[in-house]
Amino acid sequence: MKTIQTDVAIIGAGSAGMAAYRAALAHTDRVTLIESQAYGTTCARVGCMPSKLLIAAAESAHAVKHSGQFGVHAGKVNIDGAEVMARVISERDRFVGFVLDTVEQWPPENRLWGHARFVEDMALHVGGHTRVDASRIVIATGSRPAVPEAWRRELGDRLIVNDDVFAWSTLPTSVAVVGTGVIGLELAQALHRLGVRVRLFGRTERVGPLSDPLLQSVTRDVFQKELAMSLSAQDIRPRRNEQGVSLQWIASDGVRHEEEFDYLLAAMGRRPNIDNLGLSMTRLELAANGVPVFDRRSGQVGNSPVFIAGDALDDRGLLHEAADEGRIAGDNAGRFPDVRLRLRRAPLAVVFSEPQIMLAGASHAELTRDGQAFETGVVSFEDQGRSRVMGRNQGALHVYGEPGTGRFLGAEMIGPAAEHLGHLLAWSAQRGDTVQQMIDSPFYHPVIEEGLRTALRHLRSKLQLAPSAIDQCIDCLPGT
Numbered sequence: 001m002k003t004i005q006t007d008v009a010i011i012g013a014g015s016a017g018m019a020a021y022r023a024a025l026a027h028t029d030r031v032t033l034i035e036s037q038a039y040g041t042t043c044a045r046v047g048c049m050p051s052k053l054l055i056a057a058a059e060s061a062h063a064v065k066h067s068g069q070f071g072v073h074a075g076k077v078n079i080d081g082a083e084v085m086a087r088v089i090s091e092r093d094r095f096v097g098f099v100l101d102t103v104e105q106w107p108p109e110n111r112l113w114g115h116a117r118f119v120e121d122m123a124l125h126v127g128g129h130t131r132v133d134a135s136r137i138v139i140a141t142g143s144r145p146a147v148p149e150a151w152r153r154e155l156g157d158r159l160i161v162n163d164d165v166f167a168w169s170t171l172p173t174s175v176a177v178v179g180t181g182v183i184g185l186e187l188a189q190a191l192h193r194l195g196v197r198v199r200l201f202g203r204t205e206r207v208g209p210l211s212d213p214l215l216q217s218v219t220r221d222v223f224q225k226e227l228a229m230s231l232s233a234q235d236i237r238p239r240r241n242e243q244g245v246s247l248q249w250i251a252s253d254g255v256r257h258e259e260e261f262d263y264l265l266a267a268m269g270r271r272p273n274i275d276n277l278g279l280s281m282t283r284l285e286l287a288a289n290g291v292p293v294f295d296r297r298s299g300q301v302g303n304s305p306v307f308i309a310g311d312a313l314d315d316r317g318l319l320h321e322a323a324d325e326g327r328i329a330g331d332n333a334g335r336f337p338d339v340r341l342r343l344r345r346a347p348l349a350v351v352f353s354e355p356q357i358m359l360a361g362a363s364h365a366e367l368t369r370d371g372q373a374f375e376t377g378v379v380s381f382e383d384q385g386r387s388r389v390m391g392r393n394q395g396a397l398h399v400y401g402e403p404g405t406g407r408f409l410g411a412e413m414i415g416p417a418a419e420h421l422g423h424l425l426a427w428s429a430q431r432g433d434t435v436q437q438m439i440d441s442p443f444y445h446p447v448i449e450e451g452l453r454t455a456l457r458h459l460r461s462k463l464q465l466a467p468s469a470i471d472q473c474i475d476c477l478p479g480t
């Protein structure tokens, strides 16, 4: 076995690992980036980008099918599954190509291929061919889908995960999607809108990530109108059969049901890739979930020269967070022992369903857990002017503010343009804006942001910072 010495070894060349590599290089040329699979990142290859490409096709099909509400009749919609997947894959490959171009420009002597495992505190074995002795190590190994082993054994290639969807050459006829989290919701709705028979299974009544109980119920109602859903499904039993999968489950009414599908898509959460890293060979302190105990502001594991970033943290699981964490961990690994604590951005998460879902700043669950006093301002989008104009008048927004100071704390929303409102609200949360400062900002007319202003005015009156918002007035057109 060959032995190499390096200043910084980075395990994983995904979004976090690539950011860590760039940041560490600012301090030393002796940086080794280790990858065991294809370069290209989860986000570009099988995550953010191909899922949004599939959703874009689905939105297009949906818009054509529902144009009748505007008096525009497009006739029978023909969805060509092969063409849909061809565009998804060719555009995806373009995004992956940009990542590959970047990695290929990096010196080959800085790149090592193979699965890395700790064999001692600061030594790795890679692919059975190389021992790497490193002064500092960054763990950026990402995550993988959680799949029940018994289901995998029973269903074989009929049990699929997100990676498999983006290898399809055409669309299947039917898919059972298990898991009503972010991936389940995005992919189930997209496939349904592209003409695939879909049933979405949840083991509880929870749909999507919103933690505000009232918004959870709005979310459930909205998606139940469009999708075949079996919530609180118990004893889900998949069997392999001629067609693909026969699925039995006990519905919330206690009755056992059975339905057949081509595939079962497991969207049941993701597990950090830290269980196969040989961490037991090190003295690193591990938390109950097996992840080394780390500081979010530095990425440092205890006081050790080991850093961790991205989905491997089992924390926020989002691309922009992975890139930030990679940069912080790589910089600190490069400058070790002069480790710097970095400010983290305000939380922001978006689900690209229709309507979209977003959380910005502190969530309802976090405020409640932390015992933070707060009031809630609300707006429904059902009668909001611009949302009605566009026929996208579904959902609601809740904004949270602090009594006394009038400080804006956070928001949760299901509704139109949530990806954009989410940014405005996360920026306000990060700046520490007051509700009044936000209301004093310009609002054009007619725009969906006027709905946000209604919610903020409602919050202001709940915080007793101003008289109740005026419901009817000349500049308060419908839904403002």
Ligand SMILES: Cc1cc2nc3c(=O)[nH]c(=O)nc-3n(C[C@H](O)[C@H](O)[C@H](O)COP(=O)(O)OP(=O)(O)OC[C@H]3O[C@@H](n4cnc5c(N)ncnc54)[C@H](O)[C@@H]3O)c2cc1C
Residues within 6 Å of the ligand: 011, 012, 013, 014, 015, 016, 017, 034, 035, 036, 037, 038, 041, 042, 043, 046, 047, 048, 049, 051, 114, 115, 116, 117, 140, 141, 142, 143, 162, 183, 273, 276, 277, 309, 310, 311, 312, 317, 318, 319, 320, 322
């Ligand atoms: C379907 C889907 C849709 C998503 N959509 C969005 C979205 O719209 N917006 C958003 O913000 N986020 C989204 N995400 C989440 C986002 O993709 C991830 O948070 C992000 O890609 C994590 O980056 P990472 O660098 O931590 O992991 P990865 O990019 O997975 O990189 C980890 C790398 O480590 C390698 N590796 C693992 N173990 C070893 C080892 N022992 N030795 C060597 N190499 C190893 C892996 O092969 C991999 O290349 C989505 C995820 C999925 C699955």
Ligand SMILES: NC(=O)c1ccc[n+]([C@@H]2O[C@H](COP(=O)([O-])OP(=O)(O)OC[C@H]3O[C@@H](n4cnc5c(N)ncnc54)[C@H](O)[C@@H]3O)[C@@H](O)[C@H]2O)c1
Residues within 6 Å of the ligand: 178, 179, 180, 181, 182, 183, 184, 186, 201, 202, 203, 204, 206, 236, 267, 268, 269, 270, 316, 317, 318, 349, 350, 351, 352
């Ligand atoms: N738009 C985005 O930003 C985006 C999109 C996709 C994925 N992601 C990232 O990927 C992560 C993983 O997504 P995900 O949807 O797999 O996880 P998730 O944690 O959002 O949802 C998992 C769901 O699976 C359910 N589940 C788990 N075990 C089950 C069982 N045995 N039977 C039935 N249901 C079961 C859970 O109750 C939950 O509803 C997300 O948390 C997010 O960080 C982000």
